[in-house]
Amino acid sequence: xxxxxxxxxxxxxxxxxxxxxxxxxxxxxxxxxxxxxxxxxxxxxxxxxxxxxxxxxxxxxxxxxxxxxxxxxxxxxxxxxxxxxxxxxxxxxxxxxxxxxxxxxxxxxxxxxxxxxxxxxxxxxxxxxxxxxxxxxxxxxxxxxxxxxxxxxxxxxxxxxxxxxxxxxxxxxxxxxxxxxxxxxxxxxxxxxxxxxxxxxxxxxxxxxxxxxxxxxxxxxxxxxxxxxxxxxxxxxxxxxxxxxxxxxxxxxxxxxxxxxxxxxxxxxxxxxxxxxxxxxxxxxxxxxxxxxxxxxxxxxxxxxxxxxxxxxxxxxxxxxxxxxxxxxxxxxxxxxxxxxxxxxxxxxxxxxxxxxxxxxxxxxxxxxxxxxxxxxxxxx
Ligand SMILES: O=C(O)CCC(=O)C(=O)O
Ligand SMILES: [Fe+2]
Numbered sequence: 001x002x003x004x005x006x007x008x009x010x011x012x013x014x015x016x017x018x019x020x021x022x023x024x025x026x027x028x029x030x031x032x033x034x035x036x037x038x039x040x041x042x043x044x045x046x047x048x049x050x051x052x053x054x055x056x057x058x059x060x061x062x063x064x065x066x067x068x069x070x071x072x073x074x075x076x077x078x079x080x081x082x083x084x085x086x087x088x089x090x091x092x093x094x095x096x097x098x099x100x101x102x103x104x105x106x107x108x109x110x111x112x113x114x115x116x117x118x119x120x121x122x123x124x125x126x127x128x129x130x131x132x133x134x135x136x137x138x139x140x141x142x143x144x145x146x147x148x149x150x151x152x153x154x155x156x157x158x159x160x161x162x163x164x165x166x167x168x169x170x171x172x173x174x175x176x177x178x179x180x181x182x183x184x185x186x187x188x189x190x191x192x193x194x195x196x197x198x199x200x201x202x203x204x205x206x207x208x209x210x211x212x213x214x215x216x217x218x219x220x221x222x223x224x225x226x227x228x229x230x231x232x233x234x235x236x237x238x239x240x241x242x243x244x245x246x247x248x249x250x251x252x253x254x255x256x257x258x259x260x261x262x263x264x265x266x267x268x269x270x271x272x273x274x275x276x277x278x279x280x281x282x283x284x285x286x287x288x289x290x291x292x293x294x295x296x297x298x299x300x301x302x303x304x305x306x307x308x309x310x311x312x313x314x315x316x317x318x319x320x321x322x323x324x325x326x327x328x329x330x331x332x333x334x335x336x337x338x339x340x341x342x343x344x345x346x347x348x349x350x351x352x353x354x355x356x357x358x359x360x361x362x363x364x365x366x367x368x369x370x371x372x373x374x375x376x377x378x379x380x381x
Pocket of ligand 2: 224225226301
């Protein structure tokens with residue numbers, strides 16, 4: 001089966017200055033795909049990537065070799081920058097919460113998001129940076145001084161461009177493999193819906209989750225599917241979990257000793273994604289499920305307290321969300337695909353989903369393709 005690791009070299013498993021990821025919890029069997037090989041049009045690597053996008057919609061992208069280290073260097077610098085932002089007092093950070101203006105860019109405070117239908121509050125902070133703001137395609141939003149210098153904006157720009165290039169190469173591969181309708185192909189395929197310089201809801205996200213109380217260790221970011229097309233994610237501490245479809249098994253723990261909380265967080269198909277140095281995690285979002293009429297998978301995932309001793313540290317993560325251009329209608333673009341009754345633009349879809357997760361009563365309306373994702377995997381929720 002493709003969901004074993006065919007990659008030749010063994011990756012390093014530890015990050016400097018952080019407790020190692022423990023070996024007593026089950027992990028997700030993500031394929032490790034080489035970006036260098038993908039860019040060189042290596043047929044086997046393209047096939048493995050295509051399989052991963054259909055089966056789980058999550059894989060590791062190995063960024064080693066031939067120039068892609070630049071993205072790793074940008075990610076390192078952004079981890080330091082995000083620490084300076086989160087070190088600011090809350091009174092300062094809340095000045096950049098623009099929810100009341102109908103925008104989800106800027107800051108979301110701890111507990112300001114809803115993680116389930118019962119209205120339980122999240123346990124993390126976000127800061128969202130708009131691609132269009134940084135590239136000068138939209139109005140410039142107010143921004144704290146630590147993130148607003150020329151150097152910082154230059155770093156955001158470089159990270160956006162590099163991440164977008166990666167997303168675009170994955171989108172091109174998917175566009176080639178999917179049975180797109182003739183008009184969709186004539187219009188330029190999926191690539192034409194994700195141009196860097198067209199207005200879209202693409203964004204960088206900084207995520208910050210402080211250590212959780214030993215007795216209440218649990219969910220920091222509730223289960224969800226991503227809203228857009230392709231997500232590029234840099235993690236250093238564990239805590240990200242995916243819920244595997246029934247036919248897929250987790251890589252079992254190699255020894256006993258997980259806590260009761262960790263065990264209960266690994267029921268019903270949930271398992272941890274182990275961060276790997278030199279790699280990012282790539283996952284697909286709902287827009288690609290809609291364009292492909294369900295051929296591609298946007299898998300459910302969530303963030304819980306990092307396992308083992310890692311749980312004593314503050315967790316930071318860095319995300320780039322690549323989304324369809326604002327006015328693109330989210331509908332099937334493949335031969336024989338089913339059209340849904342509701343035809344919504346990417347801009348409306350993302351606003352509804354992102355802001356809905358910040359309202360006590362917004363849970364139901366802010367759903368995505370979760371149900372389809374579980375059904376295709378054979379699990380019911
Ligand atoms: O922090 C993480 O590892 C994942 C964050 C995530 O899933 C999201 O922001 O959509
Ligand atoms: Fe996510």
